[in-house]
Amino acid sequence: MSESRESWASTPGTRSSMQANRSRDTRPELALRRAVHALGLRYRVATRPIPTLRRTADLVFPRQKVAVFMDGCFWHGCEEHHTRPSANAPYWSEKVRRNRERDQDTTARLTEAGWLVLRYWEHEDPVKAAVEVEAAIKARRAGPSRLNSQ
Numbered sequence: 001m002s003e004s005r006e007s008w009a010s011t012p013g014t015r016s017s018m019q020a021n022r023s024r025d026t027r028p029e030l031a032l033r034r035a036v037h038a039l040g041l042r043y044r045v046a047t048r049p050i051p052t053l054r055r056t057a058d059l060v061f062p063r064q065k066v067a068v069f070m071d072g073c074f075w076h077g078c079e080e081h082h083t084r085p086s087a088n089a090p091y092w093s094e095k096v097r098r099n100r101e102r103d104q105d106t107t108a109r110l111t112e113a114g115w116l117v118l119r120y121w122e123h124e125d126p127v128k129a130a131v132e133v134e135a136a137i138k139a140r141r142a143g144p145s146r147l148n149s150q
Contacts, residue, residue: 028122029058029070035130036068041137043068049115055106057117059133064140065115068133069106072122075099081123116140 024046036043036059044060049067057067073081077096085092107117116136120129 024058026070026072026122028072028126031126032068032070032120032129033059035126036133039130039134041134049110050113053106053109055102055109061137061140064137065113066133066136066140067110067115067117069103069117069119070122071103071119076103076121078121078123081121 033043033045041061044062046056046058047060048054048056049060049062049065058070059068060066061068071078074083075096076082077100082096103119107119110117118129118133118136120126
């Protein structure tokens with residue numbers, strides 16, 4: 001028999017709403033995936049770039065070592081669109097702070113391992129982001145710049 005714990009949510013309605021949030025296949029993520037796919041690029045979805053690191057990227061290009069993240073404005077604390085909830089504010093402030101800290105740690109770890117990390121906010125134009133992803137993939141395929149060897 002499980003022991004009942006007090007919910008983190010301020011109301012049952014809030015709890016239900018938050019539980020309905022998706023961790024993958026969100027509308028902005030799907031728009032980015034469609035735009036990247038339309039450019040002819042193929043990728044892995046919701047995969048760990050480094051298998052031993054418990055962090056998943058939204059789009060992963062293993063051969064080119066490019067990891068793409070689509071960050072939600074609420075969950076990742078977008079400076080432009082993040083809104084602080086009035087109910088249970090200390091919990092949510094701490095949650096977003098930890099998310100941002102984890103994002104920075106993930107970027108640092110992947111970069112140290114030779115990965116290129118691209119992060120986009122959910123409000124950004126997915127077509128523009130896809131073009132940037134395509135440019136990064138092409139640059140990685142081309143290898144080190146000839147300018148560096150001259």
